[in-house]
Amino acid sequence: MAARVLIVEDERIIAKGVEKQLRALGYAVAGSAGTGADAVRLAAELRPDLILMDVNLGGEPDGIGAAEAIRAARDVPVVFLTAHSDADTIDRAKRIGPFGYVLKPYEDTELKVAIELALYKHQTDRRVRENERWLAATLAGIGDGVIATDAEGRVRFMNARAERLTGWPDAEAAGRDVGAVFRAVNERTRADVRNPIFDALRTGASAGPSAGAVLVARDGTERPVDDSAAPIRDATGAVSGAVLVFRDATERRRLEAHLRQAEKMEAIGRLAGGIAHDFNNIMTVITGFADLLLDPACPAAERDGFLTHIREAGKRAAGLTQQIVAFGRKQVLVPAVLNLSAVLRDTAPLVKGLVGAGVELEVVPGADLPAVKVDPAQLGQVLLNLAANARDAMPNGGRLEVRTARADLGPDPTRDPDVRPGSYVLLSVRDTGTGMTPEVLARAFEPFFTTKAVGAGTGLGLATVHGIVKQSGGHIEATSAPGAGTEFRIYLPAVTEPGPAPAAPAPAPRGTETVLLVEDETLVRRMMRRVLAGNGYTVLEAANGPDAARAAEAHGAPIHLLITDLVMPEQPGRELADRLRARGLVRRVLFVSGHTEGDAARQGIETASVDFIAKPFAVADFAQKVRAVLDRA
Numbered sequence: 001m002a003a004r005v006l007i008v009e010d011e012r013i014i015a016k017g018v019e020k021q022l023r024a025l026g027y028a029v030a031g032s033a034g035t036g037a038d039a040v041r042l043a044a045e046l047r048p049d050l051i052l053m054d055v056n057l058g059g060e061p062d063g064i065g066a067a068e069a070i071r072a073a074r075d076v077p078v079v080f081l082t083a084h085s086d087a088d089t090i091d092r093a094k095r096i097g098p099f100g101y102v103l104k105p106y107e108d109t110e111l112k113v114a115i116e117l118a119l120y121k122h123q124t125d126r127r128v129r130e131n132e133r134w135l136a137a138t139l140a141g142i143g144d145g146v147i148a149t150d151a152e153g154r155v156r157f158m159n160a161r162a163e164r165l166t167g168w169p170d171a172e173a174a175g176r177d178v179g180a181v182f183r184a185v186n187e188r189t190r191a192d193v194r195n196p197i198f199d200a201l202r203t204g205a206s207a208g209p210s211a212g213a214v215l216v217a218r219d220g221t222e223r224p225v226d227d228s229a230a231p232i233r234d235a236t237g238a239v240s241g242a243v244l245v246f247r248d249a250t251e252r253r254r255l256e257a258h259l260r261q262a263e264k265m266e267a268i269g270r271l272a273g274g275i276a277h278d279f280n281n282i283m284t285v286i287t288g289f290a291d292l293l294l295d296p297a298c299p300a301a302e303r304d305g306f307l308t309h310i311r312e313a314g315k316r317a318a319g320l321t322q323q324i325v326a327f328g329r330k331q332v333l334v335p336a337v338l339n340l341s342a343v344l345r346d347t348a349p350l351v352k353g354l355v356g357a358g359v360e361l362e363v364v365p366g367a368d369l370p371a372v373k374v375d376p377a378q379l380g381q382v383l384l385n386l387a388a389n390a391r392d393a394m395p396n397g398g399r400l401e402v403r404t405a406r407a408d409l410g411p412d413p414t415r416d417p418d419v420r421p422g423s424y425v426l427l428s429v430r431d432t433g434t435g436m437t438p439e440v441l442a443r444a445f446e447p448f449f450t451t452k453a454v455g456a457g458t459g460l461g462l463a464t465v466h467g468i469v470k471q472s473g474g475h476i477e478a479t480s481a482p483g484a485g486t487e488f489r490i491y492l493p494a495v496t497e498p499g500p501a502p503a504a505p506a507p508a509p510r511g512t513e514t515v516l517l518v519e520d521e522t523l524v525r526r527m528m529r530r531v532l533a534g535n536g537y538t539v540l541e542a543a544n545g546p547d548a549a550r551a552a553e554a555h556g557a558p559i560h561l562l563i564t565d566l567v568m569p570e571q572p573g574r575e576l577a578d579r580l581r582a583r584g585l586v587r588r589v590l591f592v593s594g595h596t597e598g599d600a601a602r603q604g605i606e607t608a609s610v611d612f613i614a615k616p617f618a619v620a621d622f623a624q625k626v627r628a629v630l631d632r633a
Contacts, residue, residue: 003119004030006048008039008066009081010057018052018081025112035059036066043070050099050118055082055089064089068096077122079114081106090211097206097230121245125206125230147244148232149197153178156241165225165248167218182244184213187224196229200242206230215246224249280594281521283616285313288527291619297534309523335373335472337497340404340425341365343376347383348402354384355391355400364403370494372425378468385465386429386488393433393486401430407491409475419475424491431487436480444478465490509623513560513630514538516586518548518576520568524615528563531619532626545571552585561630562586566593590629 005027009015012034019029030048033039036057043051051070055063067078079100080093093101099118102110145162149155155178158170166173166181173181184193193214199207208228215225227246234240289306292298298306348363355361383402390400407426409419436444445466465488469476473493480486515537519525525541532539540555542548545568552559562580564573577589594615613625 002026002028003049003115004028004046005115006030006039006042006046006051007032008034008036008051008053008057008063010034010054014054021108021111022052025108025115027115036061036063036069039063039066040069040073043074043076047074048076050115050122051076051078052081052115053078055080055093064092064096067098071096075122075126077118079118087211090209094208097208097228101209121228121230124245144245144247147173147178147182147197147246148241149178149201149244150241151201151239153195153198153201153242155181162246165215165217165223165246167221178244182227182246183216184210184225184227185216187212187214195244196227197242197244200229200231201239204231204233204239224253226252279317280615281524282313282317284594285521285523285527286310286317287616288524288531288619288622292527292530292534295619309526313523335375337371337373337495338376338379339369340372340379340427340492341367341369343379344383344402344404344427347380351383351387351400351402354387358397359391359394360397360399362399362401364401366403366405366425369404369406369425370423371497372492373495373497374472374474374492375468378472382465382468382490383427383429385462389462390429390431390433390486393431393435398432398485400432401428403428406494409491415475415477419491423494424474425494427490427492429488429490430485432485435482435484435486437482441478441480445476509620509627510535511627511630512536512538514540514555514557515561515563515626516548516552516555516559516580517541518543518545518562518564518568518573519592520544520565528622531622532563535623535626537626544568545573545576548576549580552580555585558584559586561588561590561626563590563592563626566591588629588632590626 005022007015007018007022007029009018009032015032015034019032022029030046031042033042034057036059039051039053039057040061042048051067053063053067057063057066061069063080063082067080070076070078077099078096079102080098081102081104082089083104090101099121100114102114142159143161145165146157146159147155147162147166148157155173155176158166158168158173158181162182163169163173168181178197179195182195182197184195185191186193193210193212196207196210199205206228207230209226213225213227214222216222225246226249227244229242229244231239232241232243289310293303293306342365344363344365348361351363352361387400387402394400405426405428407424408422409415409424410421412419445462466476469490469492475491477489477491478486479489515532517525517528517532517539518541519528520543522543525543529539529541540551540559542551548562548564559580562577564576566573568576573591573593577586577591580586581589589611591612592615593612611629613622617625
């Protein structure tokens, strides 16, 4: 029979999400409460098998207070779901003896493990109270370490797992103080961590977890552990001993560290997205007006004005670069099906010029490789960044080897958990440089981390490589040792998709249709209007959504094409396009954006990539895109 779970969460959307997760994992949902008071009431009425409790609830009591009241009235396990892991919250939670503490955001497997462990520990505690001897036989075969003590804290029983983790055989540990057998220190302060078994003996209540505990085994080996303790009562209800349950937390903490790193990279990406939006607008002005100046048909009277706009944009770019304090990986990619060996051969001359004559370059392209799907420009950036990194590691010359090969990745617990087994194409970049210490290697992909002197490097090169590879669906690994050089291995997923067919000669991008141009950046809009008008189109322009709607109404006839920026202050471009289409005022839409943080995907443009052009763009590309959208049947 499925365990019945009561959900206590004041955010209704989150509560619905948890309910869906529980049902998918095979649990029954007994009910849902939004306040601590409702949680106490429903726990008594519904008698669930387990409670998932948010720590922060509106009003009084909060999640910890509600859990304390529930535990006082009824024996039901509580697992906290919270985004808070500060010491005060953990200390308060410890006092009521929770059966689990899951940090948001979490994976389905983490939730299931927490629930299953909580249910199992709850059942075990009941059995402890019934019969200590029966408990010892049962605990001998479980995967957690278990130590049972008498009322004085002297060891009476250890299961096999506890023996392996502590290094103490059961026979030698018997009768010793549990603090000598199970010694833990704080992973940061190195101060001894109080064994929760003593709290359980003193208070007669469950105790734990010990935040940041590291178990020091008999031979000095250290490993992070999660531990908790519960009292054992005799037939009269008196505390006659306690049981300590602990497990190796190495894998869990590794996954948590991976999650924190991923969250940090996402936060950096969001900040970089806002900066990139402004910078791409600037580059659109510069490249657009530069292209117009290079056009032989450009009127001489307009040249000085175009040059003034370029200069103004350059000044804005100089100011913007001073504000860049982080770097993210959310670039707008234009992936194409490529042969990695062919790209390597084409890029080799650039790599050779970058590393210089003092470095011997060997390029070994693999034969008969499957194709990969990646942005060729970004792939070139990966190669050049790694080559520059290798050059700096070989100041007195050396050897750089770049090769490609097939690679099949199977399940590997030591590899990034995001990597899926399958067929890949390997790009290996190996140098004979100074190498890195384990401490430096562990931080190699962190943004702004660098071992170079101030002013000699930004610390963004390898972070850029990491971001491009990850966004392309790939995986990157590095091995290095001082004096032994460094090797970076990039795995890109193999694809069976055919490469692009040769492009047919493009027709002259001119027309006579009416275009409504909506762009909040004045210089960008001015440049785009000039391109459109110069190619024969009738152009209506607006700086925002409301002005565009009024212009479309005043025009009095259907507009052949709406060109709109996706991100504008008063009304998003997607919303404007939907409204004008619904009223029959526009026939086709071309979206434009300089944002790189997934705005197109969030606003539903991912399925209409032919109707989207990213800033910065060349004048010719813009003209071709306009014509292509208008000509499509």
